[in-house]
Amino acid sequence: MANPETPQRVIKKYPNRRLYDTETSAYITLVDVKALVMEGGRFVVQDAKTGADLTRSILLQIILEEEAGGMPMLSTAMLEQLIRFYGNAMQGMMGSYLEKTVQSFIDIQGKLAEQSRGLYDSRSFSPEMWSQFLSGQAPMLQGMMGNYLEQSKILYMQMQEQMQQQTKQMLGAFQPPPKK
Numbered sequence: 001m002a003n004p005e006t007p008q009r010v011i012k013k014y015p016n017r018r019l020y021d022t023e024t025s026a027y028i029t030l031v032d033v034k035a036l037v038m039e040g041g042r043f044v045v046q047d048a049k050t051g052a053d054l055t056r057s058i059l060l061q062i063i064l065e066e067e068a069g070g071m072p073m074l075s076t077a078m079l080e081q082l083i084r085f086y087g088n089a090m091q092g093m094m095g096s097y098l099e100k101t102v103q104s105f106i107d108i109q110g111k112l113a114e115q116s117r118g119l120y121d122s123r124s125f126s127p128e129m130w131s132q133f134l135s136g137q138a139p140m141l142q143g144m145m146g147n148y149l150e151q152s153k154i155l156y157m158q159m160q161e162q163m164q165q166q167t168k169q170m171l172g173a174f175q176p177p178p179k180k
Contacts, residue, residue, distance in 0.1 A: 009036070009043040013054050019045070034062050089166065093159045104151045 011033065012020045021028045036043055037059070045054045067074060074082075085094045 007042075009041060011043055011045045011058075012048040013045055013058070014048045019058075020048070030058070030062055030065060033058055037062070090159070090163060093162055097155050097159050100155050101152055104148050108148050 010022045012022060019028050045058045047054055085091050
């Protein structure tokens with residue numbers, strides 16, 4: 001991951017849809033921007049004329065290209081559900097929920113990588129040793145997935161609670177005046 005103190009790299013987007021990396025003084029492609037993301041680099045994409053932040057738009061283009069290629073990560077049903085949340089009272093909470101859920105998944109992945117460090121040397125691990133390692137990992141993986149599911153459940157319950165509170169506040173504002 002990039003150091004938060006590292007200055008952001010500025011990429012300018014020109015009307016001809018070309019991207020210009022001000023750090024390397026060269027034109028780059030979406031593939032290059034994807035590589036920056038994969039490296040954990042900090043960057044911002046700005047409209048060359050207006051200076052408007054276009055970073056999200058460029059990231060969405062990268063996701064679109066990835067989804068159009070090989071094996072998509074997002075099913076049609078999931079995309080339809082995401083679209084239904086736009087304009088819905090739950091839109092803001094859904095974004096937060098998805099972000100926290102993905103972070104939980106990343107944390108689990110990090111813990112697994114940490115526990116399996118040093119096992120990548122194929123010369124030191126026979127198939128029998130891998131089998132023993134994986135059988136020992138099953139309970140740990142079940143525990144981590146259980147924690148992940150529990151965190152997801154808690155986040156969902158918090159989202160529901162927030163929605164109920166907002167509904168009460170909205171309905172409270174529409175109370176009929178007291179009868180005289």
